Amino acid sequence: MPKIKSSLKSKISNWIAPYNENKEVFSSDGKIIYCLVCEKFVSTEKKYLLDHHSKTIQHINALQRNKERKQQIFITSQHTGKSIPDESTLRKNYIPNIYKSVMDQIISDIGNNYVYIIVDETTDPRGLSIANLLTGKLDGTPSKSYLVACKELESTNYETICQFINSSLKIFPGIEQKVLLLISDAGTYMIKAAKTLKIFFPKLIHITCMAHAVNRVLEKIRELYPDINKLINNGKKAFLKAPSRINKYRKEMPGIPLPPETIISRWGTWLNAALFYANNFEKFKNVIESLTDDALSVEKLKLLVQDNAVKCDLAFIKLHLSELCTNLKNLEESNSELLKSMDIFRKIEDILTNIPGP
Numbered sequence: 001m002p003k004i005k006s007s008l009k010s011k012i013s014n015w016i017a018p019y020n021e022n023k024e025v026f027s028s029d030g031k032i033i034y035c036l037v038c039e040k041f042v043s044t045e046k047k048y049l050l051d052h053h054s055k056t057i058q059h060i061n062a063l064q065r066n067k068e069r070k071q072q073i074f075i076t077s078q079h080t081g082k083s084i085p086d087e088s089t090l091r092k093n094y095i096p097n098i099y100k101s102v103m104d105q106i107i108s109d110i111g112n113n114y115v116y117i118i119v120d121e122t123t124d125p126r127g128l129s130i131a132n133l134l135t136g137k138l139d140g141t142p143s144k145s146y147l148v149a150c151k152e153l154e155s156t157n158y159e160t161i162c163q164f165i166n167s168s169l170k171i172f173p174g175i176e177q178k179v180l181l182l183i184s185d186a187g188t189y190m191i192k193a194a195k196t197l198k199i200f201f202p203k204l205i206h207i208t209c210m211a212h213a214v215n216r217v218l219e220k221i222r223e224l225y226p227d228i229n230k231l232i233n234n235g236k237k238a239f240l241k242a243p244s245r246i247n248k249y250r251k252e253m254p255g256i257p258l259p260p261e262t263i264i265s266r267w268g269t270w271l272n273a274a275l276f277y278a279n280n281f282e283k284f285k286n287v288i289e290s291l292t293d294d295a296l297s298v299e300k301l302k303l304l305v306q307d308n309a310v311k312c313d314l315a316f317i318k319l320h321l322s323e324l325c326t327n328l329k330n331l332e333e334s335n336s337e338l339l340k341s342m343d344i345f346r347k348i349e350d351i352l353t354n355i356p357g358p
């Protein structure tokens, strides 16, 4: 009996059958194979090309994503009794409309008022540089800031920042005459960007963030007191996961939390830690002197607590700089009025100018 040459169509349907759960993975018209999950064509020349595609990591991941999405849709539709459109349908048909309606709301809220803009640049989890632009109206009352643009920058310099601000603000009618304030950090490229932007926005005044400025002062203070910095660092280290030392600490200093740590990204934590030692110096000194082990951090602490200069420096910080922390905290509060912020800033200025010194 002569062997009947099976047609390409049935051959393909045999090839894809084991992979084609619910006919949702591959589709074929008998001539071509299309992978529905990867959204691409797969060669029909040889069977092993299809086998190979089905084992690629891209295909496996796409299958997994598909499965998760279906589960989610299933659960949601079970609970709401409504069917949910596909993600790409949402992205293509719904998002642009929602974006437009939100932007229209913002435009109408701002109306004919003057506005401020805030620009900042940050790094996202992928390590890419992302610029953010916020705006709000200046009508004499505390106003809500709207995030109006979020964009990946290929490089961070004054040109890309200018471009980002200019293109993001185009959506607001007559914006050139409305922008009064630009708020940013004091990065060199921000300062240069602000100068350039004055060409487009003639009324623009650039102010750098006041909390940033105060933080710079605090960084300077830390730099001026290396021994207190050592005290803070070793104080934290000595009581980290050291039960017997912690026991002695608790006995001597009941109700007082363990030595605080400083977090670079949380402004004011260094000064707070210094104040902790200023307030608890004698008790802390007793604890350290009662310790008998020879850990490096303990040895360093023993020298520091006996150093009279350290004690004097702490007293000096407590007397002249302790108010800085509360004022910085008030400054960082959102929705505060400019006048109030200026008041706080003046207080900070007073604190700094009244420090006696050589």
Ligand SMILES: [Zn+2]
Residues within 6 Å of the ligand: 035, 036, 037, 038, 039, 053, 054, 058, 059, 062
């Ligand atoms: Zn695929």
